[in-house]
Amino acid sequence: MSTLHDQIFELGRRARAAARVLARTSSEQKNQGLLAMADELVAGGGAILEANAGDLARAEGAGLSRAMLDRLRLDEGRLRAMADGVREVARLEDPVGGVIRRWTRPNGLEISKVRVPIGVVGIIYESRPNVTSDAAVLCTKTGNATILRGGSESIGSNMAIAAALSRGAARAGLPADSVLLVETTDREAVKEMCAMDRFLDVIVPRGGRGLIETVVSHARMPVIKHYDGICALYVDAEADLGMAEKIVVNAKCQRPGVCNAVETLLLHRSVAEGFLAGGGRELIGRGVEIRGDETVCRILGDAARPASPEDFRTEFLDLILAVKVVGDVGEAVEHIEEHGSHHSDGIITANEAVAERFLQEVDSATVYWNASTRFTDGGEFGFGAEIGISTDKLHARGPMALEELTTYKYQLRGSGQIRG
Numbered sequence: 001m002s003t004l005h006d007q008i009f010e011l012g013r014r015a016r017a018a019a020r021v022l023a024r025t026s027s028e029q030k031n032q033g034l035l036a037m038a039d040e041l042v043a044g045g046g047a048i049l050e051a052n053a054g055d056l057a058r059a060e061g062a063g064l065s066r067a068m069l070d071r072l073r074l075d076e077g078r079l080r081a082m083a084d085g086v087r088e089v090a091r092l093e094d095p096v097g098g099v100i101r102r103w104t105r106p107n108g109l110e111i112s113k114v115r116v117p118i119g120v121v122g123i124i125y126e127s128r129p130n131v132t133s134d135a136a137v138l139c140t141k142t143g144n145a146t147i148l149r150g151g152s153e154s155i156g157s158n159m160a161i162a163a164a165l166s167r168g169a170a171r172a173g174l175p176a177d178s179v180l181l182v183e184t185t186d187r188e189a190v191k192e193m194c195a196m197d198r199f200l201d202v203i204v205p206r207g208g209r210g211l212i213e214t215v216v217s218h219a220r221m222p223v224i225k226h227y228d229g230i231c232a233l234y235v236d237a238e239a240d241l242g243m244a245e246k247i248v249v250n251a252k253c254q255r256p257g258v259c260n261a262v263e264t265l266l267l268h269r270s271v272a273e274g275f276l277a278g279g280g281r282e283l284i285g286r287g288v289e290i291r292g293d294e295t296v297c298r299i300l301g302d303a304a305r306p307a308s309p310e311d312f313r314t315e316f317l318d319l320i321l322a323v324k325v326v327g328d329v330g331e332a333v334e335h336i337e338e339h340g341s342h343h344s345d346g347i348i349t350a351n352e353a354v355a356e357r358f359l360q361e362v363d364s365a366t367v368y369w370n371a372s373t374r375f376t377d378g379g380e381f382g383f384g385a386e387i388g389i390s391t392d393k394l395h396a397r398g399p400m401a402l403e404e405l406t407t408y409k410y411q412l413r414g415s416g417q418i419r420g
């Protein structure tokens with residue numbers, strides 16, 4: 001009987017072989033593979049939804065929160081959107097082979113800096129089965145093989161989705177091993193993947209801080225981190241409070257269980273009472289628990305509970321919002337820099353100078369002026385699907401899509417030059 005180490009090693013070997021084939025596959029053939037994958041997702045929809053229903057039943061029995069259940073849930077609409085997302089990626093320009101820069105040296109040597117696939121990409125993620133599809137198709141488009149390791153709560157859904165994608169790839173003449181899934185829920189599989197630097201070129205963890213810290217502490221290869229989404233919105237003294245209410249309610253309530261949902265609300269002291277009388281009551285009416293500082297609790301009374309210092313450092317992923325009153329934009333920036341996660345933060349104001357200061361000084365992957373943080377998403381940026389949202393600064397930052405799944409190499413063309 002093979003050990004877990006042997007099983008993960010074999011997946012790595014197969015993925016590396018597939019990556020060598022994908023690296024020399026034409027854009028047209030990769031696109032045909034993606035379209036076949038989309039067709040297989042639709043054709044296998046019944047089996048995928050049946051597997052997802054089983055995952056949901058187990059998750060409900062385990063007491064997962066409403067927000068986490070929403071992340072896990074698939075229905076015909078979400079499955080159709082998943083297939084449409086694959087087709088959209090097929091329509092996008094393939095970055096592989098693109099010349100980033102080309103120049104000629106005085107000796108006639110021509111140097112080209114060219115985009116190439118990374119190789120084998122490992123994705124470790126929790127809850128959301130759509131990541132299985134998004135990650136796989138972006139990697140395929142860019143000529144990378146991928147090894148996926150989803151959470152135990154979505155194992156049935158992930159297996160059904162990965163099987164459909166693999167069938168589509170094979171039907172179009174791509175390696176069936178382009179997309180491989182770790183089918184065990186044993187947590188030791190994560191550590192085995194992290195040790196597999198012989199085959200894995202990079203790992204992208206998507207999940208809670210505990211998962212990411214485990215990966216970072218064990219990985220022998222580069223890690224692109226998708227850390228907490230402690231996103232903040234600051235309502236400035238010159239904000240249109242009607243606009244602010246719409247933006248804050250959308251950022252908190254539309255899908256509270258995702259990483260770009262707002263978790264912290266900062267209110268300028270001159271608009272705190274006005275906003276809380278309207279937007280605050282709207283949030284409470286939608287089931288949001290307000291955890292406020294002393295001023296917020298004085299204004300809302302029993303409708304709010306006191307916030308602890310830790311509440312302003314927490315990714316709730318639920319209908320909970322930490323609210324604080326600040327004196328000016330500088331204090332708001334300081335709070336975000338000290339307590340945030342450098343994911344997505346925004347300002348609501350009619351004052352352009354204040355907005356530009358906020359945009360410049362907040363050191364986050366995405367920074368907004370008068371818009372919801374929910375737009376931090378590969379699809380909303382026009383990238384198609386996304387592999388994750390990096391809170392790192394190297395080699396990718398923000399929504400990671402096709403370009404971020406490539407590296408580059410230098411190609412040199414000469415006519416007999418030698419170095420003197």
